Amino acid sequence: MPTVLVTGAARGIGKSIVSYLAAAGWDVIGGVRTAADAKALSALPRVSAVMLDVTDGAQVAALPEALPARLDAVVNNAGIAVTGPLEALSTADIRRQLEVNVVGQLAVTRAVLPLLRESKGRIVFISSVNGKLSAPMMGAYSASKFALEAAADALRIELRPWHIAVSVVEPAQTDTDLWRTADQAVVDMEAAMTPSHRTLYAKHVAGMRKSIPMSQRLAVDPEKVAVVVHRALTARRAKPRYPVGVATVVQMNLVTTLPTRARDMVLRRALGQP
Numbered sequence: 001m002p003t004v005l006v007t008g009a010a011r012g013i014g015k016s017i018v019s020y021l022a023a024a025g026w027d028v029i030g031g032v033r034t035a036a037d038a039k040a041l042s043a044l045p046r047v048s049a050v051m052l053d054v055t056d057g058a059q060v061a062a063l064p065e066a067l068p069a070r071l072d073a074v075v076n077n078a079g080i081a082v083t084g085p086l087e088a089l090s091t092a093d094i095r096r097q098l099e100v101n102v103v104g105q106l107a108v109t110r111a112v113l114p115l116l117r118e119s120k121g122r123i124v125f126i127s128s129v130n131g132k133l134s135a136p137m138m139g140a141y142s143a144s145k146f147a148l149e150a151a152a153d154a155l156r157i158e159l160r161p162w163h164i165a166v167s168v169v170e171p172a173q174t175d176t177d178l179w180r181t182a183d184q185a186v187v188d189m190e191a192a193m194t195p196s197h198r199t200l201y202a203k204h205v206a207g208m209r210k211s212i213p214m215s216q217r218l219a220v221d222p223e224k225v226a227v228v229v230h231r232a233l234t235a236r237r238a239k240p241r242y243p244v245g246v247a248t249v250v251q252m253n254l255v256t257t258l259p260t261r262a263r264d265m266v267l268r269r270a271l272g273q274p
Helices: 010-023 035-042 056-067 091-119 137-157 182-192 195-200 202-218 224-233 246-257 260-270
Strands: 003-006 027-032 048-050 073-076 120-128 165-170 241-243
Touching: 003 010, 010 027, 010 224, 027 035, 035 048, 035 120, 035 246, 048 056, 056 091, 073 091, 073 224, 091 120, 091 137, 120 137, 120 224, 165 224, 182 202, 224 241, 241 246, 246 260
Parallel strands: 003 027, 003 073, 027 048, 073 120, 120 165, 165 241
Antiparallel strands: none
């Protein structure tokens, strides 16, 4: 049976991917950050866990020894979302966003490439609609996903001689804790801002808060993402990109079909920005 490593496997999209692939006959190794998550994940059929914080150099370096002799695929799912106006984010905030969503993903990929080269395996990155469409108040997150898309494009060409397929899966809003707790996340984001930034960006924050119900209504079941990941791993000829659902395609088409000024106007209105 094929074997796959899934990072960020403890909850949300990652856990759905783990469960779906295991049910489809894959032996799944889930990367988690706590012993409690490892115990819970290992209780699932055909699933084992490995301690893996993608920003921990020692854990990433030890990864090849923790994996079986054959690895057929890696699904780079681990990620975080740092929100807020870019002016109000600290350098540490922006660095953390990029470390998890870009540097960590590539570190894991580099660590397992010798195994994937032997199996002629596949690499899947979980990106986002924000990898093609940058949104206000999500500039750092969008920057990380744009970077991930660019890295995947380079890897796809670089790894072609070894028949290692590289695909990007692009969901839009997904029904996970990220959106279920979005209201509290905005409260926390605003609280972390300086008083002057709270004043300057009050209308931006208010618009973001008002746009949350719309995003929650659009959110899809994370299993739909898992279905698309499975398709990327098993298709006879893997596609470079897999948008998840019609809503994602519609949103991303804003990038390619609208002039920049028109796109900005649409985003401002849709997201309640001044």
